[in-house]
Amino acid sequence: MAEAKSNKVNMKTLAKVLNVSIATISKALRDSHDIGEETKQRVIETAKLLHYVPNPYASSLRKRSSNTIAIIIPEIADSFFSQAINGIESIVGQEKYHALIYLTHDSYEREAQMFNDLSSGRVDGVLMSVASNTKDIKHIQELQQAGVPIVFFDRVCEDIPTAKIKTDDFNSAYMATKHLLERGCKNISLVTIEGYPFILQAREGGYKKALAEYQIKHQEQNVISCSNKYNQENIAFLKEHIAKIKPDGIIATVEHLATTTYLACEELKMNIPNDVKVVCFTNQITAAILNPPLTTVLQPAYDMGRKAAELLFGHLAGKPIQLEKENITLPSKLVVRDSTRATD
Amino acid sequence: MAEAKSNKVNMKTLAKVLNVSIATISKALRDSHDIGEETKQRVIETAKLLHYVPNPYASSLRKRSSNTIAIIIPEIADSFFSQAINGIESIVGQEKYHALIYLTHDSYEREAQMFNDLSSGRVDGVLMSVASNTKDIKHIQELQQAGVPIVFFDRVCEDIPTAKIKTDDFNSAYMATKHLLERGCKNISLVTIEGYPFILQAREGGYKKALAEYQIKHQEQNVISCSNKYNQENIAFLKEHIAKIKPDGIIATVEHLATTTYLACEELKMNIPNDVKVVCFTNQITAAILNPPLTTVLQPAYDMGRKAAELLFGHLAGKPIQLEKENITLPSKLVVRDSTRATD
DNA sequence: TTTATTTGCTTAAACGTTTACTTAAACTGT
DNA sequence: ACAGTTTAAGTAAACGTTTAAGCAAATAAA
Numbered sequence: 055m056a057e058a059k060s061n062k063v064n065m066k067t068l069a070k071v072l073n074v075s076i077a078t079i080s081k082a083l084r085d086s087h088d089i090g091e092e093t094k095q096r097v098i099e100t101a102k103l104l105h106y107v108p109n110p111y112a113s114s115l116r117k118r119s120s121n122t123i124a125i126i127i128p129e130i131a132d133s134f135f136s137q138a139i140n141g142i143e144s145i146v147g148q149e150k151y152h153a154l155i156y157l158t159h160d161s162y163e164r165e166a167q168m169f170n171d172l173s174s175g176r177v178d179g180v181l182m183s184v185a186s187n188t189k190d191i192k193h194i195q196e197l198q199q200a201g202v203p204i205v206f207f208d209r210v211c212e213d214i215p216t217a218k219i220k221t222d223d224f225n226s227a228y229m230a231t232k233h234l235l236e237r238g239c240k241n242i243s244l245v246t247i248e249g250y251p252f253i254l255q256a257r258e259g260g261y262k263k264a265l266a267e268y269q270i271k272h273q274e275q276n277v278i279s280c281s282n283k284y285n286q287e288n289i290a291f292l293k294e295h296i297a298k299i300k301p302d303g304i305i306a307t308v309e310h311l312a313t314t315t316y317l318a319c320e321e322l323k324m325n326i327p328n329d330v331k332v333v334c335f336t337n338q339i340t341a342a343i344l345n346p347p348l349t350t351v352l353q354p355a356y357d358m359g360r361k362a363a364e365l366l367f368g369h370l371a372g373k374p375i376q377l378e379k380e381n382i383t384l385p386s387k388l389v390v391r392d393s394t395r396a397t398d
Numbered sequence: 399m400a401e402a403k404s405n406k407v408n409m410k411t412l413a414k415v416l417n418v419s420i421a422t423i424s425k426a427l428r429d430s431h432d433i434g435e436e437t438k439q440r441v442i443e444t445a446k447l448l449h450y451v452p453n454p455y456a457s458s459l460r461k462r463s464s465n466t467i468a469i470i471i472p473e474i475a476d477s478f479f480s481q482a483i484n485g486i487e488s489i490v491g492q493e494k495y496h497a498l499i500y501l502t503h504d505s506y507e508r509e510a511q512m513f514n515d516l517s518s519g520r521v522d523g524v525l526m527s528v529a530s531n532t533k534d535i536k537h538i539q540e541l542q543q544a545g546v547p548i549v550f551f552d553r554v555c556e557d558i559p560t561a562k563i564k565t566d567d568f569n570s571a572y573m574a575t576k577h578l579l580e581r582g583c584k585n586i587s588l589v590t591i592e593g594y595p596f597i598l599q600a601r602e603g604g605y606k607k608a609l610a611e612y613q614i615k616h617q618e619q620n621v622i623s624c625s626n627k628y629n630q631e632n633i634a635f636l637k638e639h640i641a642k643i644k645p646d647g648i649i650a651t652v653e654h655l656a657t658t659t660y661l662a663c664e665e666l667k668m669n670i671p672n673d674v675k676v677v678c679f680t681n682q683i684t685a686a687i688l689n690p691p692l693t694t695v696l697q698p699a700y701d702m703g704r705k706a707a708e709l710l711f712g713h714l715a716g717k718p719i720q721l722e723k724e725n726i727t728l729p730s731k732l733v734v735r736d737s738t739r740a741t742d
Numbered sequence: 743t744t745t746a747t748t749t750g751c752t753t754a755a756a757c758g759t760t761t762a763c764t765t766a767a768a769c770t771g772t
Numbered sequence: 773a774c775a776g777t778t779t780a781a782g783t784a785a786a787c788g789t790t791t792a793a794g795c796a797a798a799t800a801a802a
Contacts, residue, residue: 062519064758075782080760090780107518111458112758115787120455125499130487131480139474143501147508152520155469155499157487164491174451175406176496284683316687338684339628343660345689408788419752424790434750456788459757747800756790763783770777 063104071100083108119178122152123366126168126182128160128209132309133337134355135183138207141359142181149367151178158185160249160282169193173200179366181359183209186249186282203369203377207362208353212252217369217380219362223253226351226386227260230305230333233349233388235268237396239303239331245292245315246307247282257307257335275299284310292318296330303394306334312341312348331394335386347391354384407448415444427452463522466496467710470512470526472504472553476653477681478699479527482551485703486525493711495522502529504593504626513537517544523710525703527553530593530626547713547721551706552697556596561713561724563706567597570695570730571604574649574677577693577732579612581740583647583675589636589659590651591626601651601679619643628654636662640674647738650678656685656692675738679730691735698728 065079072079074093082089082097089097100106114120125142127135139155146153154177158165165185170193172180180202184194186209194214198204203216210218227244234242244261246254258277265272278295280288292314296304306315312334316326324330326346333349334341341348361382368375409423416423418437426433426441433441444450458464469486471479483499490497498521502509509529514537516524524546528538530553538558542548547560554562571588578586588605590598602621609616622639624632636658640648650659656678660670668674670690677693678685685692705726712719 062758066758076759077761077782077784078780080758081781084760086761088780093780105517107514109459109758110518110520111455111464112787113760114455115453115459115757115789116759116761118787122498130474130483131477133475136475136480139499140501143474143499147501152498154466154496155483155487157484157491170451173449174454176454310683313683313687320687338682339654339657340682340684340688343657343664343689344684344687345691347689406788410788420789421753421791422751424788425751428790430791432750437750453788456757457790459759459787460789460791462757743802745800745802747798749796749798751795751797753792753794755792758787760786762785765782766780768777768779770775772774772776 063106064109065106067104068097068100068106071104072096118175120152120176121150122154122177124154124156124168124172124177124180124182126156126158126165126180128158128183128185130155130157134208134309134353137337137355138183138359138362141356141361142363144360145363145367149371151367160186162188162190166190166193169197172202173197177202178370180204181207181362181366183207184211185209186247203366205362205366205377205380207358209250209253215378217362217365217377217382219358219365219382219384221353221358221386222383223256223386224260224263226335226353226388227257227305227307228264229260229388230349230351231261231264232267233390233394234303234305234331234333235264235270237303237327237331237394238398239301240270241299241301242276242303242305243295243299243301244277244305244307245295245311246277246279247311248279249282254307257305261305276301280311280314282308284313288314289318289321293322296322296324301330303331304333306332306336309334309336309338312336312338312344316344316348326393327395328397331397333388333394341389341391344393346393346395349391349394350389352387352389354386357384407450408453409450411448412441412444412450415448416440462519464496464520465494466498466521468498468500468512468516468521468524468526470500470502470509470524472502472527472529474499474501478552478653478697481681481699482527482703482706485700485705486707488704489707489711495711504530506532506534510534510537513541516546517541521546522714524548525551525706525710527551528555529553530591547710549706549710549721549724551702553594553597559722561706561709561719561721561726563702563709563726563728565697565702565730566727567600567730568604568607570679570697570732571601571649571651572608573604573732574693574695575605575608576611577734577738578647578649578675578677579608579614581647581671581675581738582742583645584614585643585645586620586647586649587639587643587645588621588649588651589639589655590621590623591655592623593626598651601649605649620645624655624658626652628657632658633662633665637666640666640668645674647675648677650676650680653678653680653682656680656682656688660688660692670737671739672741675741677732677738685733686735688737690737690739693735693738694733696731696733698730701728 069076082094205217207219335351413420426438549561551563679695
């Protein structure tokens with residue numbers, strides 16, 4: 055058990071032990087044709103015996119590639135993103151890559167800062183959901199022009215020509231709204247958050263389309279934009295809106311708005327679904343045990359993350375994938391529960 | 399705008415442009431005493447102008463340190479871990495470090511594999527929660543002996559002499575149990591998951607202590623061990639237990655067991671809190687809007703992550719921190735809601 | 743004035759790999 | 773037997789930093 059001293063064992067060590075050159079070690083470990091079968095075996099054996107693990111930084115420096123990707127997302131305490139990471143990780147691990155994680159907290163400045171750092175060659179590729187207040191996309195363009203492939207998921211940047219994995223925001227909002235209309239709602243509010251022009255535009259579009267189909271005139275005041283964090287002020291803000299507009303249906307477009315909406319309704323003594331019916335975009339398993347159980351738009355978070363990673367790694371592996379041609383939409387699912395139960 | 403060609407600009411480029419040596423560039427950028435003030439400014443200016451970003455791999459190779467840490471956790475789709483990552487990230491970002499994320503999925507084999515990789519010098523330190531089925535800790539010992547500092551949070555490994563950030567599992571389980579006893583429960587089940595001897599031992603200990611104080615004899619059959627994933631089989635398994643034991647109180651020790659427990663009770667037509675009162679260890683904000691609102695043991699996830707990161711970075715920065723002496727316990731909080739409302 | 747010291751910079755080696763190029767020996771076919 | 777090819781190695785440069793050591797000129801101390 056004493057064969058492996060804590061002194062770093064590197065190729066030089068192995069070369070010395072085996073009395074061959076460093077090049078032989080390197081080639082043997084990468085299974086090069088240059089090296090004889092017997093030598094290869096000897097190298098592999100002693101490498102294992104001495105617990106040799108290659109230095110990734112030397113390798114990355116020389117090869118100009120790092121076997122590392124970056125995951126850049128706005129936040130992590132959200133079931134959509136954590137499930138998406140699970141999907142990403144399922145590929146990253148399998149491909150023996152490493153994943154750096156960066157949280158922008160929806161700040162453009164941090165995002166730009168991160169991209170600046172990444173232009174160093176730190177990563178071979180990027181998987182990202184853009185920050186809500188990113189308007190200027192120069193940082194993304196520059197990284198892409200520097201040759202780092204980028205794949206967007208969920209919160210994509212339409213103006214960058216690369217792969218985008220989205221869910222059908224327009225359609226799922228349309229379905230959700232139609233569902234409320236079918237259940238008799240006539241005055242539906244759309245509760246969104248600041249930022250995310252594309253996604254929110256799509257959801258608002260689907261919402262409006264459904265209204266139009268039911269000959270309901272859309273009112274600007276029925277669309278309310280909260281701040282993107284769960285707190286007391288948000289609840290108060292929403293309460294005010296509900297008290298004023300008295301909607302009979304609410305579509306909450308992000309996860310934490312479910313709690314905000316339920317608490318606001320409770321404080322206003324408005325019963326769900328009798329006084330107001332609620333649908334929320336969320337992936338939380340607790341939706342089923344809420345009071346009442348919440349009708350949700352369930353997004354394919356895991357699959358989106360996985361698909362995004364598959365495209366990126368396919369590209370990195372040199373497969374003939376034209377990232378800019380990949381524009382994939384995975385369907386969300388409306389899961390109907392009691393928060394939109396028919397009442398009358 | 400044409401000053402920065404996409405050709406990688408490195409120290410050599412800067413040296414050529416400014417007609418000084420590479421060493422001067424390096425030292426100027428690191429604000430060395432060796433370099434004159436005027437030269438420093440010129441270097442910094444042109445570096446900015448040409449969008450120079452240092453190559454992290456060259457730097458890491460030479461300095462034998464990577465400005466990177468590893469976060470190793472069992473899973474990520476769990477509010478405790480995602481909040482803990484938020485806490486960690488708050489320090490990582492501020493210290494200009496980078497964080498690699500690894501998910502063990504509670505598998506010892508993957509964990510050991512990851513540690514093996516990390517012995518390459520890939521990271522300067524590790525923040526981790528150990529996998530549930532990790533019994534053999536040789537991989538952890540070896541990395542530590544190789545000089546990589548490790549800080550545990552939540553799911554610690556008691557046999558490794560290093561910093562451990564825990565929450566008071568014993569006491570919070572004790573409080574939760576006592577709370578149920580005060581509310582009149584006489585037959586309390588503890589629902590746990592497989593693995594995690596230390597944490598579960600502590601929680602079971604607290605549970606037993608409370609029972610003892612109330613002169614209730616502990617029954618082995620009241621402790622049930624589910625599998626650590628949310629699915630239908632788990633619900634069925636728990637239903638069976640509840641049907642057999644007919645507990646009037648349940649303590650669910652991990653987040654996803656809340657949903658499992660609620661659904662099991664619902665299927666058995668057992669009313670919470672009338673027929674059975676429920677407490678769960680969870681950090682989800684939806685606890686407040688469940689049916690009924692769930693009494694929770696709220697763990698200081700963010701603070702635990704943050705504290706763990708603080709210790710690690712303090713150590714890395716050379717502060718006089720003796721990691722092996724740090725054994726910190728942050729209190730959890732019992733948040734009482736309707737799932738344990740007094741009835742009778 | 744002479745000797746130390748400081749200032750500001752350069753030289754060159756090192757970190758641990760990978761790889762283009764070279765080389766010597768062994769095999770091939772004629 | 774000999775030119776040509778294949779096989780199995782080795783040599784050395786390169787990746788982009790950091791840093792110990794050196795050195796000339798300027799400054800300070802005696």
